[in-house]
Amino acid sequence: MPSVVVDRKKRQRTATEYIVPKKKRTTEPRSGKTSQAPEPTPRSIIELEQQISSSTEYYNNLVYLIEYLNSSDSQIALLAATSLFRSFARMLAAGLLNKPIPSSVALAQETVTSWLRxxxxxxxxxxxxxxxxxxxxxxxxxxxxxxxxxxxxSNYLAPTKGEYYFPKALVRRILYALLNQSDDELLLEFVEKYVNKYDDLRYYFLHFSGLLANDAQTNLSDAQKTNFTANLLSALYAIENFPTEDEHLNEFWVELSKKSKQPVTKLSAQKAAFQDSWLAVLRLPLTVDQYKYILQIMHNKIVPYMSKPQTLMDFLTDSYDAGGSTSLLALNALFSLMQKFNLDYPNFYMKLYALLDRNVMHVKYRSRFFRLLDLFLSSTHLPALLVASFIKRLSRLAISAPPSAIVIVIPFIYNLLKRHNSCNVLLQRTNWIDEEIAKEFDRSDPFIANESDPMKSRALDSSLWELATLQSHYHPNVATLAKIMSEPFHKPAYNIEDFMDHSYNTMLDAEFTKNIRNPPAVEFELPKTLFESGNEGEQAYLEGWDLF
Known part of the structure; x- marks a missing residue:
């Protein structure tokens, strides 16, 4: 009968040290009960497993199988792992691994159970x-x-029979190992096969990932934190099909009773775990690319699934105040919070106005910014002074912008003028040079370009002469588009999406594929020399010239 292993020192133990001592026998032990591990082969592994299930006298075979997990032969290690799983699963089902109660079992049985555990x-x-x-x-x-x-x-180790039990300690150990690996391949496999499919595994993944992220702040080195952060972000990005109603929580890895009121069955608890995990990530050191990507997806993949999105307000405010492309990316989520939760950001439009500089015409997030700008300026209740300042600054930036950006700006301004009729004076003012203003400011245009407050820029006193200038632009598409400002405003508003994704490549492709009614005259006989050489019949580029 097995007894407790006495030696508990923290050192590498051999297979024979795991062997449970046996009582002395008067007869010879049967074949297979030796303390020496048999040669690891697929057949011997199956035999060891069968012996374990046949009699308690063969429990020592567990030690051999555990040793085989160290084998350099992948087939042996996998077979040993599978055999051990089947063996321990049978023991769990039989109650052999339940924590013994000393008063209810014999000392010998308690010893066996402790050894098996x-x-x-x-x-x-x-x-x-x-x-x-x-x-x-x-x-x-x-x-x-x-x-x-x-x-x-969960099925067999519950403290009370029939009670819901989730092995949190085991799950936490699994997640710790996965999140600290050098790559995220296995972690993403776990998310795809289990987290995205089972509501309870998703809940505990989010719950423990947040706790582990908090621990990482103090327990990991800088290099380890960088690796941990990258892995956790990859996993969070990969989470799909997040529930939106309590009724959607119906797929569980661990069986639940119909009347169970565990947190995994409540959407509020799922959202709270999601929120805690993301807030913990945002406290970790982030690279510039990670920071920007989080801002890019925050409005549609993070904010909707948080229990209290207002907790992101400080993070988004700091991001919006950072300037540059970071401010552009923070706009969407920040505006969502302001709109849905009635949160206030002081001087929001002043900061938005400050983002309109030459750089915004060249960044890769240009289309995203103009979509948001169109949303922010869509209200007809905005002051005319404010809207006029945005129109004027966009017009001024268009003069030095690339053609792909100008074709966005012109329809954008057209739509603003259609939406805010009080700004049409910017087009109607043909004799816009005011001598008094010119004398006061020592310039002909009253618009104060370097004014940070759009309400004080005097844009409404100016004119859109910049758009008239664009009617002479070198690019024919830009020049043609700019001429709509000289025509009556009878056309409906433009669909801005039709102009968002233009670039030099798309504009060149459009020129190359354009149908030409009258083909231009071209030189089809190529001259052989630049100057005349005097040879009869020889054609030169420059006729009448020769070299001496």
Whole structure:
């Protein structure tokens, strides 16, 4: 009968040290009960497993199988892991791994159970270690077995029979190992196969990832934190099908009773876990690219699934105040919070006005910015002074902007003028040079270009002479588009989306594919020389000239 292993020093133990001492026998032990591990082969592994299930006298075979997990032969390690899983699953189902109550069982049985529980812990530790195995098959198999053990433990290790039990400690160990790996391949496999499919696994993943992220602040080195952050962000990006109603929470890895009121069954708890995880990530050191990508997806992949999105207000305000492309990316989520939760950002339009500089015409987020700007200026209740300042500054920027940006600005201004009729004076003022203003400001245009407050720029006293200038632009598409400002405003508003994604490449492609009614005259006989050489019949580029 097995007894407790006495030696508990923290050192590498051999297979024979795991062997449970046996009582002395008067007869010879049967074949297979030796303390020496048999040669690891697929057949011997199956035989060891069968012996374990046949009699308690063969429980020592667990030690051999655990040792085989260290084998350099991938096939042996995988077979040993699978056999151990089946063996321990049978023991769990039989109640052999339940924590013994000393007063209710014999001392010998308590000793056996304690020894089996120790071997089960060894097995789980080996599987956790194998998650980092260079052999991908070993790592994926270990992950699969560990997740299966989560289900088995929940079914058979509950403190009270029939009570809901989720093995949180095991899940936390799995997540810690996955989040600290050098790459995210196995972690993304876990998210795709389990987190995105099972509501309880998603909840505990979010719950523990937030706790582990908080611990990472103090327990990990800078390099480890960088790796941890990258892995966790990859996992959070990969989460899909987040529920929006309590009724959507109906798929669980661990079985629930119909009347269970566990947090995993409540949308509010799921959102709270999601929020805690993201807030913990935002406290970690982020690279510039990570920071910008989070801002880019925040309005549609983060804010809608948080229990209290208002907690992001400080983060978004700081991002909006940072300037440059960071401010552009923070706009969407910030405006969503202001609109949905009636939050206030002082001088929002003043800051928005400050973002209108030459750089905005060249950044890769230009289309995104103009979509948002169109949204922010859509209200007909905005002051005419404010709207006129935006129109005037856009017109001024268009003069030095690339053609791909100008073709956005002109329809954009046209729509603003259609929407805000009080600004049409900017077009109607043909004799816009005011001598008094020119004398006062020592210039002919009253618009104060360097004024930070759009309400004080005097744009409404000016004119859109910049658009008249664009009617003579070198690019024919720009010149033609600018001429709409000289025509009556009978056309409906433009669909800005039709102009958003233009670039030099798209404009060149349009020219190359354009149907030409009258082909231009071209030189089809190529001259052979630049100057005349005197040879009869020889054609030169410059006739009448020769070299001496």
């Amino acid at each position: 120790d071997r089960y812990k060894d097995f789980k530790s080996k599987l956790i270690f194998l998650l980092n195995d260079k052999n991908a098959e070993n790592a994926f198999t270990s992950l699969t077995i560990l997740v299966r053990l989560v289900k088995e433990e």
